[in-house]
Amino acid sequence: MQPEDFVEACRACRAAGGTPHEVALIVRRALAALAAHPAAWETDALLHRADDLLIANVTLPPHAGSAAHEHATWAVIGVACGREVEHFFVERDGRLEPFGEVEVGPGETVVLAEDSIHAITNPLGQPARGLHVYGTDLHVTPRRMWDPRSGAPRAFELETFERWEQAITAARRERAQRSAAV
Numbered sequence: 490m491q492p493e494d495f496v497e498a499c500r501a502c503r504a505a506g507g508t509p510h511e512v513a514l515i516v517r518r519a520l521a522a523l524a525a526h527p528a529a530w531e532t533d534a535l536l537h538r539a540d541d542l543l544i545a546n547v548t549l550p551p552h553a554g555s556a557a558h559e560h561a562t563w564a565v566i567g568v569a570c571g572r573e574v575e576h577f578f579v580e581r582d583g584r585l586e587p588f589g590e591v592e593v594g595p596g597e598t599v600v601l602a603e604d605s606i607h608a609i610t611n612p613l614g615q616p617a618r619g620l621h622v623y624g625t626d627l628h629v630t631p632r633r634m635w636d637p638r639s640g641a642p643r644a645f646e647l648e649t650f651e652r653w654e655q656a657i658t659a660a661r662r663e664r665a666q667r668s669a670a671v
């Protein structure tokens with residue numbers, strides 16, 4: 490399966506009213522193709538963007554970590570190489586409480602519900618390559634992100650989210666280096 494075949498299969502699935510779990514089946518086939526022929530897939534690219542479907546080829550740097558955020562739609566997260574941990578939260582009295590984790594390994598997918606709030610981490614010192622599919626155009630859909638220091642929610646905005654991501658990743662790398670040195 491080539492990237493364009495993957496996009497076409499996801500589009501056809503959506504057009505036919507396919508569920509996120511059906512999309513996940515397509516993602517798993519694409520993950521196998523990506524793992525077998527990584528050079529055929531760009532390292533980090535937006536593969537498709539439409540009102541009802543966003544498909545991204547995502548590479549998480551070593552020890553990467555994100556702030557908590559929501560997508561306001563379903564999501565399928567798949568990993569081809571490396572690992573990605575989904576840290577889930579629930580909102581209670583205006584605050585986020587941890588609500589479990591799922592570690593996704595090579596060839597595996599996880600389907601996130603429309604009301605999911607998560608943060609992600611790469612637990613390893615190597616990049617994690619994967620495919621993410623969302624049921625809306627995340628770039629224009631109103632949604633929230635949570636300040637990692639204050640825990641306060643605010644409207645999602647990419648520049649700040651990326652700045653938080655860089656700070657979280659730098660701190661996680663430093664911790665990993667310190668524990669490796671002990």
Ligand SMILES: [Fe+2]
Nearest residue numbers: 558559560607
């Ligand atoms: Fe996410």
